[in-house]
Amino acid sequence: RLDLLPGGKGGTLQKQFETLRKHQVDVRVLDYGRPASRNLTITSIELVDRFAVAKAPFRVAATVRNNGPGNAENVEVAFEVRQGARKQAAHLPVQVIDLLEPGQAKRVVAEVTCPSAGSAVVSAAVGGDDLPPDNQADLALAVRNVVTVLVVDGNVNLTDPTENESFFFALSLDPLGGASYGVRPEVISSDNLGGAVFEDYDVVALLDVPDFPIHVDAAATQPKVVHPRLKMLEDYVRGGGGLIIFTGPRINLDFYNGPFHDGGRGLSPLRVKPHLGRRVGSRKFFRLAPGSIASHPVTQVFTTSAAEGVDVTSLVRFSTFTPADEVATGVPEAGTRGVQILARFAGPDSFPALVARRYGKGNVVMVYTTASKRWNDWPADEVGTYAKVVNDMVQHVARPQPEALTARVGETIVHALDEDLLDAKVMLKTPRYPADDLVSLVATREGSRGRIT
Structure with missing residues (x-):
């Protein structure tokens, strides 16, 4: 009865009755309960x-x-x-x-x-x-068995692994090895970015990666330089994958402000400027502005501590960072959401320190300093804010639970298929299997993808 009242939860039932009414069928409900x-x-x-x-x-x-x-x-x-x-x-x-x-x-x-x-x-x-x-x-x-993270290291030190840009980042995700905490990081050099298959991972992390491999399209009317791997990464994030970006001394500003930002349509949330740093030996550091930290899953270690009366931002010092330009952000493309500033560096300019944005079905988080101790002492924070933020970033951006695995009675369950599975034989086991037989399903094509219903 409640499902049939205005504002009730039985939307599917109400729609079916409305269809009957449109066909001149008089619907009457008798309540014998x-x-x-x-x-x-x-x-x-x-x-x-x-x-x-x-x-x-x-x-x-x-x-x-x-x-x-x-x-x-x-x-x-x-x-x-x-x-x-x-x-x-x-x-x-x-x-x-x-x-x-x-x-x-x-x-x-x-x-x-x-x-x-x-x-x-x-x-x-x-x-x-x-x-x-x-x-x-x-x-x-x-x-899932584990959450898989592709860590692309743009500043590899072959003589001392602890100096790698990825060392503390990967250690925070898997401190004991063997994915014992449910996350498996796989580290590659940015030189090997051309062979990476993004779809094999739940998260991609770019740590001080200078740029992406280029390709000259000689077949075009006017030969032009393109970045095919960047296009693949865009498609990956747009489809639901997660992306984490840390800057550093090796980033190519022409790439980051060009195709990577693409006037606000690209993956990089904001345009960036040359890095800003204190002189060597200076006792002055940049810090996070406590009042700037937003309530967000990525920054919850700071907001939770602040609610308890503890300012843990005072424990983290930054000698250098990459200033982000909030003015020249451009207009995001359809399917993306505006940039959210999660934290700012303290100072008169209040430059963004951490930002987040939605990109299609995926999420991007960008940090405007290094993931290593090259520009800050954050990884050495004894309270563990660095490890907490890194893990919370992965949790926030990682490819989510597949949609439409559960439905109400009368609702349709739809599962998307990649093109190479369109000819596969699909068999469905109902909750009553083996008492009920297997159900054969046929995939239908929608563009380059397919679906089973």
Whole structure:
């Protein structure tokens, strides 16, 4: 009944009825249900984090609504996760909602850890009311083995690896080796950028990379220089991949302000100027301006500490940075969002220190100093703000959980296919398999990609 009222949640059902009305069908609904003294509904269950990784905790949120006529007190929400061939359930700590008034909805969050990669189902359930069918909701997940990060090092030191631009960055992501924290960094030199396959990774990190390989298009009316690898990176981020950029002494300003920024349409969020630094031996340093730090997942280590009355920005010193030009940002292309300043350097000019932007379905975070100790002492911060920010950047930009794995009754589940899989045989196992037979699906072509429905 509630689904059919104006503003109800049964959008699919309402649309079907509206279609019948357009065909001159008189639709009448007879309500034979007995009045429910207590009726709780799990209206949604969703992944809070961008993805789920095996052996690492991730968060799932369930929303509970009170559809009954009276208050519901001490509502227990039980979570369980099922994984593996037998889908044996692992029960999680029960979350309790103190009070739900009639018509009120509240959200509870549970922390989940899956022991292995593969498919998993997380369920949330409430009990003890007069309408059990809407007391449970399920969320299908594709649990990753690890998050893969391609780290492109533009300033490699062959004699001392600790001087590599990537040393502290990779160490922060995988301090013990073996991807024990759910992240696997793979470091290559910028000289080998031409052979990188971006689609094999969840995140690409460019650390003081001077520029991208060029190609002269002699077939054009007027021969011109193009950057095919840059175009591939743009397509990768636009399709949902993540990009992290650190500057440094080797960056080519012509490239960064040219095709990389592309008048605001490129991956680099802002135009940059020659680096600005203190003289050698100076006791003066640049710092982050505490009041400039935005509330954002990447900077939460600073904002959380500030809320507790601790200013950890005073522990980080920058001798040199790359000034960013906020005036000449250009107009972002369709599918991108404006630049968000996450933190600024202290000083009269308040140059941006960290920025973020949306690019198509992907995210970009850029830091206007080095990832190494070449221009700052940030990696040596004893409080660990550097390692926390690096990991939070990866979490923020990494390719997210595949969409449309879970749907309500009547909703369509769509899965995109690359062109090389268009001729593949697709078989679907329903939740009742093997009691129900496999279902054969046919892919349809949409441009250079395909989809199965």
